[in-house]
Amino acid sequence: MPSHSRQSPSGKTNGLKGIMAIASTAVALTAAATATGTFAGARTGDAVTISPRANLNASLAIAFARVVDLNTIVVGFSNVGASTNTGAITVDVGLRQGDND
Numbered sequence: 837m838p839s840h841s842r843q844s845p846s847g848k849t850n851g852l853k854g855i856m857a858i859a860s861t862a863v864a865l866t867a868a869a870t871a872t873g874t875f876a877g878a879r880t881g882d883a884v885t886i887s888p889r890a891n892l893n894a895s896l897a898i899a900f901a902r903v904v905d906l907n908t909i910v911v912g913f914s915n916v917g918a919s920t921n922t923g924a925i926t927v928d929v930g931l932r933q934g935d936n937d
Contacts (some may be wrong), residue, residue, distance in 0.1 A: 852877045852931040856909065857885075861922045863896060863915040863928050871922070875929055878903045883932040887913065893920045903931075 852919025854875065861871040878884075884901040886909075892898070904910045909929065912921060 839888045845857055850870060851933050852929075853890075854929055856927050856929045858911060858922070858927060860924045861913060863920055863922065864911050865919045866915060866917070868899060868912060870910050870912050872904070873910055873927075875887050875909050875931070876907055877881065878909055878931055879933065880906050885930040885932075886927040889926045889928060892922065892925070895920060896922060 849921065852875075856873040856875045858873045860872045861869050862863050863869040880903050882903045886904060887900070892913075897914050897916070899912035899914045901909055901911045909921045911927070
């Protein structure tokens, strides 16, 4: 379950942090692919930062992450080497949200 970040100890929440699982994703030779994960509280327009908890395969990189729908984050991967698979991965997620009550 995500935890809330606050502007001050008694202030409004302005973000969430937690972990998200991403299913194994095939990425073709010198190509790109996307995968989605579920993160409770994510809203379209939130700024997303992610960091994998383990190394990705040698030729893979995370290209972008963004919220595409309520509670859904899409992660883009690029591949500069041979066809490969990301394997199932876990990422740490941080969301920066606009004004919340």
